[in-house]
Amino acid sequence: MTANANHPPAVEAIGLTKIYGSGNTEVVAMKDVSVKLSRGEVVALLGPSGAGKSTFLTAVGLINPPTSGRIVIGGEAVMEGERALVDLRAFRRQHLGFVFQKANLIPFLNAVENVAVAMEINDVAPRAARQRAMELLDYLGVAERANNLPDALSGGQQQRVAVARALANQPSLILADEPTAALDSHRGRQVMELFRKVAHERGSAVIVVTHDHRSLDVFDRTYEMEDGKLRASLHDGHAV
Amino acid sequence: MxxxxxxxxxxxxxxxxxxxxxxxxxxxxxxxxxxxxxxxxxxTLLVDRIGADLWVVQGDTRGPFAEISRVPANLEDRARAVPGVASARRFVSHTIQREHRGKPLRIVVQGLSWPEDRGDWIPLVAGRALHQAHYEMIADRSLKLELGEKVQLGKDVYEVVGLTSGMVGSGGDGLGFFTARDAQSIQFDLPGEALRLERQSRRARVANVDLGQTQPLLLERAVGSARGIPALAPAQVSAVMLTVQPGADAAQVAATIEMWPDVTVYSKQQQVDLLLSGMxxxxxxxxxxxxxxxxxxxxxxxxxxxxxxxxxxxxxxxxxxxxxxxxxxxxxxxxxxxxxxxxxxxxxxxxxxxxxxxxxxxxxxxxxxxxxxxxxxxxxxxxxxxxxxxxxxxxxxxxxxxx
Known part of the structure; x- marks a missing residue:
């Protein structure tokens, strides 16, 4: 995977290894994983359960540090092994967006507030945050449900709001962990296409962990993980 | 947000x-x-409102609220003679529980030193102060008595002529103000049989001494009314309340009375402190x-x-x-x-x-x-x-x- 010559890679993982436990209970969840993504790239990460996909995603998402290896995001080194080189929470706030299998919307906030809160956390003024949140909801086609609580939204609508929230702070990297698992194939594909649209139009790099092989044509690249190791996949014919 | x-x-x-x-x-x-x-x-309500500067109580007691105090009624006259004393009033107070209109009625019977004290200092919400020496009372509203209502206490019937509010004793029972003599009548009211037994007992005691045997008239007097026997002391009161003359030093007055060995004197504040530290x-x-x-x-x-x-x-x-x-x-x-x-x-x-x-x-x-x-x-x-x-x-x- 190559980076644009004028911009540093959106994310670069170098030799990431994650080991849980020790001695007899030691489990190597991720072994010497290296990957580099440019801004605007959409990458799928495939693999069976327990292959280490979520471990990789949470390591790159700065919520589960690797045992060893180095993570560089937007040209800035952020993790060296288990050692944080930056304020991780502040870094996540400013540079990362997350989407999960469940939308994980905050139940006491309506759709627009769920998006705006991500910006307010990042010190955007409430009025500006709300305005931008409305724009994002409009961009993702759920503006008419802006004032509905999550309970009143369908699964697809919730996931769109979650994507809007992930985009709120214009992150350089969006991490999505099986975002279509709870959706039917039609809506699942819509969400995948949404990631592609977001990546190409907004310049964020997107890593999507998925089991859904039907939408692989949406991605620029596809990787497979097995036994903690990452390898390029030939599923879409675009493998590196 | x-x-x-x-x-x-x-x-x-x-x-x-x-x-x-x-x-x-x-x-x-x-x-x-x-x-x-x-x-x-x-x-502390009563102590605050009754307007006494000094309280003269039974010697070595902390009466009349924190403990029982008994002083002779004529202490009032002795105290009045002390330089600096403007007025002396007897204080009679005791709690009774009687049946009235089929319900228990608890009253803190408060004696007013008639005729000097007619209860003019009591804040009335209806009616008037006492106008006669007997058979009238001022009742606190908490007693739930009506103006003009008649209440039998002992052998006598008392008419409610005034109503006051918020005047309760330390136990929370409403105050009833009577003349001191009526208050004592209520306090010392005894059934006829008890009186007869007491008189017989008195006669027996007199008969057992030489004087009784040599003076038969004494036996006759012994079975009569207690008031008719000068040798018997009149009913005692709980305390005597003093107000000092304007400009007079209350501490000096108290020091003078303190020299009497049969009584103890407390200022108003001391009385309040006794109440608060004790009860x-x-x-x-x-x-x-x-x-x-x-x-x-x-x-x-x-x-x-x-x-x-x-x-x-x-x-x-x-x-x-x-x-x-x-x-x-x-x-x-x-x-x-x-x-x-x-x-x-x-x-x-x-x-x-x-x-x-x-x-x-x-x-x-x-x-x-x-x-x-x-x-x-x-x-x-x-x-x-x-x-x-x-x-x-x-x-x-x-x-x-x-x-």
Missing amino acids: NLAAKDIRHNFGRFALTTVGIGLLLMIVMGMGGIYRGLIREA VDKARRQLGLFRVLLIIISTIILALIIYTLTLDKIHDIAMLKLMGARNRVIASLILQQALLIGALGYALAYWLGTFAFPKFPRLVVIETPDLIQLAVIVFGISVLASMIGIAKAMRVEPNKVLS
Whole structure:
């Protein structure tokens, strides 16, 4: 995977290894994983359960540090092994967006507030945050449900709001962990296409962990993980 | 965006119930303080209002309120002769419980030193002061007697000629003001048989001594009325109240009377102190401990509720942390909710109290300093209660979102 010559890679993982436990209970969840993504790239990460996909995603998402290896995001080194080189929470706030299998919307906030809160956390003024949140909801086609609580939204609508929230702070990297698992194939594909649209139009790099092989044509690249190791996949014919 | 307010709006029912519960608890805490203040006011009310500068009581006693005191009625005349004394009045007070209109009627019988004292100092809400030496009374409203109502006490019937309000004894029973002689009649009223037995006993005692055997007339007098026997002392009174002349030194007057070996003198303040350190002190400590317990219970309940509310939000808190929310955003969400429950509970307690406290059988006095003190305590317990929730929230890892 190559980076644009004028911009540093959106994310670069170098030799990431994650080991849980020790001695007899030691489990190597991720072994010497290296990957580099440019801004605007959409990458799928495939693999069976327990292959280490979520471990990789949470390591790159700065919520589960690797045992060893180095993570560089937007040209800035952020993790060296288990050692944080930056304020991780502040870094996540400013540079990362997350989407999960469940939308994980905050139940006491309506759709627009769920998006705006991500910006307010990042010190955007409430009025500006709300305005931008409305724009994002409009961009993702759920503006008419802006004032509905999550309970009143369908699964697809919730996931769109979650994507809007992930985009709120214009992150350089969006991490999505099986975002279509709870959706039917039609809506699942819509969400995948949404990631592609977001990546190409907004310049964020997107890593999507998925089991859904039907939408692989949406991605620029596809990787497979097995036994903690990452390898390029030939599923879409675009493998590196 | 105020996350606390949004969460409260979303879980309004639970917050409302919690607030009502805390409010009721705080009302009890507030009421306990009010009952204590009421006790003090009731205990010291008579001393405050009766207008005596000095109290002359039985020697080496702390009467007439903290313990029984008996002094001869003629002490009034002796005291009046002391330089600096403007007036001396006898103080007769005792509690009786009689049946009236088929219900028990407890009255603190208060004797007024007729004719000098007709009860003009008593704040009346209806009727008038005493106009005659016998068979009239002024009743506190808490006795639930009507103006003009007739009450049989002992062998006599007394008419309620005046009504006053808020005049109760240290036990919370309403005061009834009578002339001192009527008060004594009520106090020493004995059934006919008891009188007859006492007279026979007196006669037997006289008959057993030489004088009785040599003076048969004495035997005859012994079975007569006690008033007809000069050798028998007249009925005693509880104390004698003195007012000093304007410009006279009350301490000097007290020092003069203190030299009499049969009495002890207390100033008004000393009498109040005796009441508070004696009768009211245990009640104060009891109520104080009860208050402390209730505050602890309120804190635990509030902490438990805030903790469970926090547990309910663990996933959301993890999500907020994942999005990069600072600790203060999360702490403030929990703290604001605790403070809001505390503040609303306090307001509810105050509002409910204004309706409930006047219906309490004992006086409940809510004073501003007590309200401020409780507000500070509520603030403190709200902060304390939120700490456990905040501590829990701080330990939540962002990857909890994935579980």
